[in-house]
Amino acid sequence: MNNSQRLNRLGIGVFERNDQRKEKYKSFYLRKNKPPLLDLSLGSSDLLPPAIVIEEIKKSLSSPLSSSYSLHAATKPFREAVATWCTKRFGIEINPEKEVLLLVGSQEGTAHLPLAVLNSGDSGLIMDPSYPSHRGGLILADAHIEKLLLNADDRWKPNFDSLTNSKWDQLKMMIFGFPHNPTAQVGEQSWLEEAVNRGLKHDLVIAHDNPYLDLALEGEAPALLRCNGWRECGIEFFSFSKAWCMGGLRLGFAVGAEKLIKALKEIKGVIDFNQSLALQNGAITALNESLEWPNNILEIYRERRDRTINSFKEFGWEIPNSSMALYLWMPIPNWASNRGWSDEQFAINLLEETGVALTPGSGFGMGGKAWLRLALVRPVKQLEEAVSRIKPWWNANS
Numbered sequence: 001m002n003n004s005q006r007l008n009r010l011g012i013g014v015f016e017r018n019d020q021r022k023e024k025y026k027s028f029y030l031r032k033n034k035p036p037l038l039d040l041s042l043g044s045s046d047l048l049p050p051a052i053v054i055e056e057i058k059k060s061l062s063s064p065l066s067s068s069y070s071l072h073a074a075t076k077p078f079r080e081a082v083a084t085w086c087t088k089r090f091g092i093e094i095n096p097e098k099e100v101l102l103l104v105g106s107q108e109g110t111a112h113l114p115l116a117v118l119n120s121g122d123s124g125l126i127m128d129p130s131y132p133s134h135r136g137g138l139i140l141a142d143a144h145i146e147k148l149l150l151n152a153d154d155r156w157k158p159n160f161d162s163l164t165n166s167k168w169d170q171l172k173m174m175i176f177g178f179p180h181n182p183t184a185q186v187g188e189q190s191w192l193e194e195a196v197n198r199g200l201k202h203d204l205v206i207a208h209d210n211p212y213l214d215l216a217l218e219g220e221a222p223a224l225l226r227c228n229g230w231r232e233c234g235i236e237f238f239s240f241s242k243a244w245c246m247g248g249l250r251l252g253f254a255v256g257a258e259k260l261i262k263a264l265k266e267i268k269g270v271i272d273f274n275q276s277l278a279l280q281n282g283a284i285t286a287l288n289e290s291l292e293w294p295n296n297i298l299e300i301y302r303e304r305r306d307r308t309i310n311s312f313k314e315f316g317w318e319i320p321n322s323s324m325a326l327y328l329w330m331p332i333p334n335w336a337s338n339r340g341w342s343d344e345q346f347a348i349n350l351l352e353e354t355g356v357a358l359t360p361g362s363g364f365g366m367g368g369k370a371w372l373r374l375a376l377v378r379p380v381k382q383l384e385e386a387v388s389r390i391k392p393w394w395n396a397n398s
């Protein structure tokens with residue numbers, strides 16, 4: 001049996017490659033008396049969700065409805081909670097019947113959307129670097145991929161003029177996303193407004209992947225729902241994974257133009273049913289009763305960011321300040337480039353020598369080449385331990 005061309009084009013994803021290396025470290029390097037694996041490669045929170053959310057899920061699990069299939073009609077209380085949240089969060093009225101959709105996570109939504117709006121060979125635009133499901137979803141839809149290259153000199157600000165007008169005319173959709181993983185930049189509302197203006201002018205769908213909405217450490221996170229015109233061309237993806245620390249529970253939602261919500265719902269209907277009612281009830285509790293929760297965890301991430309950046313600085317690794325929680329975006333040092341190490345090689349050597357796992361930036365696209373992503377998903381003590389393991393390795397090699 002041969003794999004589909006689509007699957008071959010997809011290739012092995014960055015997180016799978018990380019996984020293989022971490023397994024190799026555990027089965028091979030640990031036997032050579034290396035320190036235990038310290039995994040800072042995945043943006044998966046070590047913090048618990050709000051206790052009332054867990055309680056609600058536990059309570060709801062004993063209802064037979066939670067173990068039954070959940071059809072769209074059963075998600076009505078969830079959709080209504082999202083509409084109420086949108087009013088509180090953005091001061092806008094949303095139609096819960098037509099403008100809201102429950103998702104298995106924002107990754108699922110961004111990956112399935114192209115199947116709903118693109119024909120094979122149509123062009124979709126992603127930022128480079130960007131979260132892997134943006135590229136992956138376009139590949140699953142057999143789409144042509146255009147890239148908007150972000151770069152450090154512009155402080156990762158997208159330059160929409162880098163694409164010609166005729167390129168813009170050929171596009172059918174664009175996947176945007178600030179606060180931005182992996183560059184750890186919050187971005188600006190005006191960038192998103194510009195994206196929506198291009199969407200309206202050139203008749204393309206604007207998908208905004210926004211799982212970090214509540215995790216800006218500096219400034220305010222952009223939101224599509226604050227842009228005029230989203231009801232004509234836009235859809236925004238939100239998540240419970242990051243700000244509510246519920247990544248493993250797989251819950252997200254989309255709010256957007258009626259026709260986009262309907263199209264995505266139809267695609268999803270072929271693939272699966274909705275998340276269990278127990279999980280939906282937990283999510284409703286998060287939206288209704290834990291609105292302030294993300295603010296508390298912001299302070300935890302702020303301390304982790306500041307302490308880790310300062311500790312790296314002490315031995316000469318200068319890391320730009322992240323304006324959002326969860327990640328540091330770190331340039332590979334000159335001594336490593338001078339030795340010809342790519343970001344991938346740097347991450348491999350670092351893991352094998354110190355047991356600290358980071359993600360190579362090029363895994364998010366070639367725009368992330370020569371960068372590394374560190375996820376601040378461990379307590380300060382462990383982050384400082386990671387730095388203290390890296391320091392002697394750095395000194396020995398630089």
Ligand SMILES: Cc1ncc(COP(=O)(O)O)c(C=O)c1O
Nearest residue numbers: 043105106107131181239241252
């Ligand atoms: C930009 C972006 N989108 C989506 C996801 C996945 O979110 P979810 O857990 O809601 O699928 C992530 C996770 O790291 C992300 O960084």
